Amino acid sequence: MHFDRPGIQEGLERRGWIRKISSTIDAGAEDTSFRDPDSDTVVTLPYAVTPTFIWVHFGLPYTLLEEDQILNFFANINCFTSKAGLCVTLKRLRMFTDVNADTFFPRCYDLTEKKGKQLFVDDFMATAARSILKWVIRRNQKTSQVEETTTDGCTSIESVPVETILAAFKICKMCLGISENDDIDKECEEMDTDWTEFRERYYRVIHDGADIENSASHVDRCCSVLHKIKAIHPQLDIDGERNIWILKPAFLSQGRDIMCMNRLNDIIDHVEDTQCSSFEKRWVIQKYIERPLLIYETKFDVRQFFLVTDWEPLTIWFYKVNYIRFSSQPFNLENLDRSIHLCNRSIQKYLTNAPNRHPDLPEINVWSNKRMQEYLRMIGAEHAYEEVMMPGMKKALLHTLQACQDTVYKRENSFDFYGADFMFGEDFQPWLIEINFRPDLSSPSEVTEGIFKNLLEDILKVVLDRKTDPNCDTGAFELIQEQP
Structure with missing residues (x-):
C-alpha cells in the first residue's frame, strides 16, 4: 500500500x-x-x-505490473473524472447510444476552444430569449397589480420596448428552425436586431426589474413557442430566467476557483484575462440549475459512489448508500456567492451556518440517504427516491461510462471506485454535475463515518471475495452493468 x-x-x-x-x-x-x-x-x-x-493514491504505469497483480487504478480516466473530459465525452454520447446527454447532464462548453466559446455565446443568447418569454408569461399571470421594484428596493417605472419580445421570438425561431407565416414572424423577419442591445434590455428586465411595453398581448404566442421548445430542449424547466452559469477550472477539484456568473461580458473577460496571464487556465462553463429540488429552501447535492471492475466487458457496481451535502446558506438566485451555490465539503466546512436556516437542517450539513427518504415521505413524495432518483442516477452513470469505454486504458485485475455528484430538479430527476477521482474519505462526520468504513469493506467483497465465490455477499454494491 x-x-x-x-x-x-x-x-x-x-x-x-x-x-x-x-x-x-x-x-x-x-x-x-x-x-x-x-x-x-x-x-x-x-x-x-x-x-x-x-x-x-494516484496511479502506476501498467508496464510495471505483472498480469496477476491487483491494482486500484485505471489509466486515462480524465475523460470522465475531469470537468473538461466529461464535457467532451458526453458530447460524443450519441455515437454510442440514442440517449441525449442533455437529459441528465447540464449543458457544458469548453471556453478554451474558439468553437466552444462561440457555442456558449449562442446558448447564452438563446437562454436569454427563452427567459424573456418565460418572464412575459409569469408577469401577466399575476392576479393583482404588483408594484415592480428594482434590486435595490427602489420603485421602478422603467420599461423597455416591445421589440425586446420580438427579438426573443426571432432567436427562438432560429433555434427551432421553424418558419410560420403569422404576423409576429413577419415582424421578426423585418426587424433589424441589435443583439448587444437585446442583451442589455434582457439584463434590465430580468436583473433590474424593468417592465416590457405591451407584454400582455404576446402571452399566447410565448406559451406556444415555449411549448415547441420544450419538445427539443429537455433543460427548459431547470434553466430558470436569470441565465446563471457556473465557471469551472477544467482540471481542478474541491471547488477551487469555481464561481457563478450571469453576465456574458464578465464571463468572457474573466476567461480571457486568465488565459493571458502567466498561469493560463483552461475553463469549462456549465449551465447552473436555477430551479433545483430544495430541502427547507436550501440547496443540496448527493455524493454517489460507484465501482468499476472491468472496462471490457464494462462492469459497473452502484453503491446503494449515499449521502446528502447541504449548503450553509438559504438558496437565493440574486446572490451568487459560493457559500449558497456550492455544496462541496471543502468549501462549506469553513463557513458558519446562516442564523435564519430552517431548524430541521443538520448542523453538520450532511444527511444520510435514509434521512432523505424520511423527508420525501413527509412531503408526500415517498415514491421519488426509488422510482425516479436512484434509477436516474444509475442510467446517467451507465451512459457516461459507455461514452468513454473506448478511451480508458483497459487492464485485467484493475478496479477503482469514484464519487459522482448529482443534483435534482423539482421533478426529482437527477442531473449529473461531475465525477471525482479518489473521492475524499478523510475527516468523516457522524453520518459518513459508517458509510466510508462499509464502502471500503464492500469494495474488497466485490474485488476479492467474488474471485472465489461469484455468489458471495457484495454488501451495498449492486451490479448495474455487466456486458456479455
Whole structure:
C-alpha cells in the first residue's frame, strides 16, 4: 500500500493478507519485510516477494505490473473524472447510444476552444430569449397589480420596448428552425436586431426589474413557442430566467476557483484575462440549475459512489448508500456567492451556518440517504427516491461510462471506485454535475463515518471475495452493468 487506508488494510488482514513494508511493486530486495498483524512485529523473510494486491493514491504505469497483480487504478480516466473530459465525452454520447446527454447532464462548453466559446455565446443568447418569454408569461399571470421594484428596493417605472419580445421570438425561431407565416414572424423577419442591445434590455428586465411595453398581448404566442421548445430542449424547466452559469477550472477539484456568473461580458473577460496571464487556465462553463429540488429552501447535492471492475466487458457496481451535502446558506438566485451555490465539503466546512436556516437542517450539513427518504415521505413524495432518483442516477452513470469505454486504458485485475455528484430538479430527476477521482474519505462526520468504513469493506467483497465465490455477499454494491 502506497498510503495508509485503514479500512482496506484491516479488511485485507482479516482475509489473511499481510502488508509488505517496502512500497516496491515488484519483488525488490532479496529480503522482504512484513508487519505481522497479530503481534504487530516485523517479520523478515530471506527471499523476495512480489505483492499481489497494490493500493495506490494516484496511479502506476501498467508496464510495471505483472498480469496477476491487483491494482486500484485505471489509466486515462480524465475523460470522465475531469470537468473538461466529461464535457467532451458526453458530447460524443450519441455515437454510442440514442440517449441525449442533455437529459441528465447540464449543458457544458469548453471556453478554451474558439468553437466552444462561440457555442456558449449562442446558448447564452438563446437562454436569454427563452427567459424573456418565460418572464412575459409569469408577469401577466399575476392576479393583482404588483408594484415592480428594482434590486435595490427602489420603485421602478422603467420599461423597455416591445421589440425586446420580438427579438426573443426571432432567436427562438432560429433555434427551432421553424418558419410560420403569422404576423409576429413577419415582424421578426423585418426587424433589424441589435443583439448587444437585446442583451442589455434582457439584463434590465430580468436583473433590474424593468417592465416590457405591451407584454400582455404576446402571452399566447410565448406559451406556444415555449411549448415547441420544450419538445427539443429537455433543460427548459431547470434553466430558470436569470441565465446563471457556473465557471469551472477544467482540471481542478474541491471547488477551487469555481464561481457563478450571469453576465456574458464578465464571463468572457474573466476567461480571457486568465488565459493571458502567466498561469493560463483552461475553463469549462456549465449551465447552473436555477430551479433545483430544495430541502427547507436550501440547496443540496448527493455524493454517489460507484465501482468499476472491468472496462471490457464494462462492469459497473452502484453503491446503494449515499449521502446528502447541504449548503450553509438559504438558496437565493440574486446572490451568487459560493457559500449558497456550492455544496462541496471543502468549501462549506469553513463557513458558519446562516442564523435564519430552517431548524430541521443538520448542523453538520450532511444527511444520510435514509434521512432523505424520511423527508420525501413527509412531503408526500415517498415514491421519488426509488422510482425516479436512484434509477436516474444509475442510467446517467451507465451512459457516461459507455461514452468513454473506448478511451480508458483497459487492464485485467484493475478496479477503482469514484464519487459522482448529482443534483435534482423539482421533478426529482437527477442531473449529473461531475465525477471525482479518489473521492475524499478523510475527516468523516457522524453520518459518513459508517458509510466510508462499509464502502471500503464492500469494495474488497466485490474485488476479492467474488474471485472465489461469484455468489458471495457484495454488501451495498449492486451490479448495474455487466456486458456479455
